[in-house]
Amino acid sequence: MTKAKEYITTIKEDIKHRDPDQSEFQEAAFAVLDSLEPVLEQHPEYIAANLLARIVEPERVLQFRVPWQDDAGNYQVNRGFRVQFNSAIGPYKGGLRFHPSVNLSTVKFLGFEQIFKNSLTGLPIGGGKGGSDFDPKGKSDNEIMRFCQSFMTELARHIGPDLDVPAGDIGVGGREVGYLFGAYKRLRGFQNGVLTGKGLTFGGSAARTEATGYGLLYYTQAMLHAHEDKLQSKKIKISGSGNVAIYALQKAAELGATVLTVSDSNGYVYDPTGIDTAQVQQIKEIERGRIADYAQRVKTAEYHTGSVWDLDIDYDIALPCATQNEISEAQAQAMVAQHVSYVAEGANMPSQPEAVQVYHENGIFYGPAKAANAGGVAVSALEMSQNSERLSWDFRQVNDDLENIMHDIFTKSEESAKRYGLDHDYQAGANIAGFEKVAQAMMAQGLV
Structure with missing residues (x-):
C-alpha cells in the first residue's frame, strides 16, 4: 500500500468513526478521496499538511x-x-x-x-x-x-x-x-448580492432559470465532441420534470436530439416521437400538476408508474435530472444492454456508486454531477458579478459565458484525467481538477 493510499484509508476511517450515521456524506467524500491517490503521490506536502483531514471537515x-x-x-x-x-x-x-x-x-x-x-x-x-x-x-x-x-x-x-x-x-x-x-x-x-436566483426586477440574472439544464447539455455536447460525436439525432432518456429536466429537454431539442422520457416521483412518460417541452412546462411550471397529465394530452405518449430507468428501450444518452441515488447497479447494467454510450448527471449524485462502477467497466463515458450540472452555480456566480457591478447582462451574454464555462469544465476534467494516466475517467478528472485549485489555495493561506 502506498503512503498516499494509506493516508486516504486513514481519513476514511476517521470519517466513519466521527460520522457513522452520515451515509450520504460518506458516499460523497469517499468518491472524491479514492480518486486523489495519484495527486497525493506527486504532492507529499499535502499529506504532511494533513490537507484531506482539513478539507473533509466543514469550517x-x-x-x-x-x-x-x-x-x-x-x-x-x-x-x-x-x-x-x-x-x-x-x-x-x-x-x-x-x-x-x-x-x-x-x-x-x-x-x-x-x-x-x-x-x-x-x-x-x-x-x-x-x-x-x-x-x-x-x-x-x-x-x-x-x-x-x-x-x-x-x-x-x-x-x-x-x-x-x-x-x-x-x-x-x-x-x-x-x-x-x-x-x-x-x-x-x-443587499442584492446576498442571494442568487432572484427575480430580474431585483438583481437576478438572465438565463439563471435555464442555467443548470442548458449547462448540462453544453457539457454533454463537449463530451461527445471529444469522441468525434454529436448530439444531433441522438435518443435521450431524461428523468425528472423540474427546472433542470425541463431546460435540459428544451436545449436537447434545440440541438437536434430526441428526448424520449421525463418523470416525477410517481412515474414517467415515454413518447417515441419526442417529448414536447411546451406541454411539460405547462403542466409542471404553470399548473403544478403531475407528469401523468402529459399522457392524457399527447396521443403518442405512454404513462407508467415506477422508475424511468426500468423502461426497456434502446437509446444513446442518459441524463438523470431527478434526485440522488436514483440509478442502481441493475439499472446501469440495463443501460449497457440498451446501448447507452454516455451518462451526464443533471441531479446531484443520481448514480449509486455501484452504478458508476458499471459505467467505468463497460466503457460508458460518464460526466459526474459536480462537472455536468455546474451550470446553475456558474450563472449564480455571474449574478454575483452583475450585482457587484450594479449591471444586468443580456441573455445572450450570460448564455455564451455559460457555454464557455461548461466546455472549459469538461476540458479541465479531461486534461486532469490524462495528466494522471486515467484515460477517459472524467469523474476522477473532475475530482482532481476541482481539488487541486482548492488545495493550492489552502496551502498558500496557511493553517485555515
Whole structure:
C-alpha cells in the first residue's frame, strides 16, 4: 500500500468513526478521496499538511429551529441547516433545499460536492449548502412565505455578499428566493448580492432559470465532441420534470436530439416521437400538476408508474435530472444492454456508486454531477458579478459565458484525467481538477 493510499484509508476511517450515521456524506467524500491517490503521490506536502483531514471537515455547521404558523393557525416546527464547508477560494456558495429528506448528512454531502463543483467553474466561490426538512408541496403561498421569513430570521445572521451567498435547489425556486430575499432585506437592508436566483426586477440574472439544464447539455455536447460525436439525432432518456429536466429537454431539442422520457416521483412518460417541452412546462411550471397529465394530452405518449430507468428501450444518452441515488447497479447494467454510450448527471449524485462502477467497466463515458450540472452555480456566480457591478447582462451574454464555462469544465476534467494516466475517467478528472485549485489555495493561506 502506498503512503498516499494509506493516508486516504486513514481519513476514511476517521470519517466513519466521527460520522457513522452520515451515509450520504460518506458516499460523497469517499468518491472524491479514492480518486486523489495519484495527486497525493506527486504532492507529499499535502499529506504532511494533513490537507484531506482539513478539507473533509466543514469550517462551520449551523442547525436551527424554524417555527412557523400554517393557515389553520397551528404552530409548526422544522429544522434548518447551513453548512459552510470551505472558503479557500471565495465566499461560501451553494443552494438551499426544502424537502422532507433533508438532514445534516444530506447537507454535508451536497456541501462537500459544492466545493469542487464551484472550483471547476473557475470562478472565485467556495462551497456551502443548506436547507430544511420543510416540504413546500401542498402548502399555500402564505404558508411558504411565513416559513421562509422564519427561516431567514436565523440564517440572516450567518450570510452576506462577501461571506455566504445561498441560492435555490430542490423545493426552492423563484417564489421561495423572493420571500427569502424580502425577509433578509427587512432584517439587514437591501443587499442584492446576498442571494442568487432572484427575480430580474431585483438583481437576478438572465438565463439563471435555464442555467443548470442548458449547462448540462453544453457539457454533454463537449463530451461527445471529444469522441468525434454529436448530439444531433441522438435518443435521450431524461428523468425528472423540474427546472433542470425541463431546460435540459428544451436545449436537447434545440440541438437536434430526441428526448424520449421525463418523470416525477410517481412515474414517467415515454413518447417515441419526442417529448414536447411546451406541454411539460405547462403542466409542471404553470399548473403544478403531475407528469401523468402529459399522457392524457399527447396521443403518442405512454404513462407508467415506477422508475424511468426500468423502461426497456434502446437509446444513446442518459441524463438523470431527478434526485440522488436514483440509478442502481441493475439499472446501469440495463443501460449497457440498451446501448447507452454516455451518462451526464443533471441531479446531484443520481448514480449509486455501484452504478458508476458499471459505467467505468463497460466503457460508458460518464460526466459526474459536480462537472455536468455546474451550470446553475456558474450563472449564480455571474449574478454575483452583475450585482457587484450594479449591471444586468443580456441573455445572450450570460448564455455564451455559460457555454464557455461548461466546455472549459469538461476540458479541465479531461486534461486532469490524462495528466494522471486515467484515460477517459472524467469523474476522477473532475475530482482532481476541482481539488487541486482548492488545495493550492489552502496551502498558500496557511493553517485555515
